[in-house]
Amino acid sequence: MNKNKLTDFIYAAMFAALISVLGFLSIPLPFSPVPVTGQSLGVMLAGSILTARQANLALLTFLLLGVAGVPVFAGGTAGVGILLGPRGGYLLGFWAAAILIAFMRRQNGKLWHLAAANIAGGIGLVYILGVCWLSTVTGMPLAKAITVGALPYIPGDLFKVIIATLVGSAVARHLPGAKATS
Ligand SMILES: O=C(O)CCCC[C@@H]1SC[C@@H]2NC(=O)N[C@@H]21
Numbered sequence: 001m002n003k004n005k006l007t008d009f010i011y012a013a014m015f016a017a018l019i020s021v022l023g024f025l026s027i028p029l030p031f032s033p034v035p036v037t038g039q040s041l042g043v044m045l046a047g048s049i050l051t052a053r054q055a056n057l058a059l060l061t062f063l064l065l066g067v068a069g070v071p072v073f074a075g076g077t078a079g080v081g082i083l084l085g086p087r088g089g090y091l092l093g094f095w096a097a098a099i100l101i102a103f104m105r106r107q108n109g110k111l112w113h114l115a116a117a118n119i120a121g122g123i124g125l126v127y128i129l130g131v132c133w134l135s136t137v138t139g140m141p142l143a144k145a146i147t148v149g150a151l152p153y154i155p156g157d158l159f160k161v162i163i164a165t166l167v168g169s170a171v172a173r174h175l176p177g178a179k180a181t182s
Helices: 003-022 039-049 052-067 080-084 088-104 111-138 142-149 151-174
Strands: none
Touching (some): 039 151, 111 151
16 A cells, blocks of 8 residues: 555544544434534544545545444444434535535635635535435425524534634644645
């Protein structure tokens, strides 16, 4: 295996582990099947720091571990049932979001570029896939799915955008081969 591939696998494993650990920060909401979770912060950090290829590998590893029964999904859950259940769209959204953020991030770009990428991927894309899936799987009308599956999470996820943008830009500057943001 060449050095670049090894680096990709090491970074992917580190971020799959980070997202899994942040999944234990999970707060159930009584009115929704979707918990507040730290996972999306890990997803935004992956997109903010890794290349698109590394982010893809990280999220693929995270999803495969969860499907294989390792308790990496929110609140220490696992299994294909979670992926096919009401929360599955958010999990697929995580995958797409990490790749989108990494693609949108500009080399030596401004901090607000990274913040915009985190909002587009970590909130926009995750919510679109999550809410549409939630509505389809549960039979909930779309408006209700937006009310219980998106609106309550916006303040917390905007806070995660700020953290991921500041931490991501600082870390990326010091990682070999990573893209710096100023
Ligand atoms: O079951 C899982 O592992 C996925 C949970 C998804 C939670 C979503 S992600 C976007 C929104 N922000 C949160 O803090 N929770 C929801």
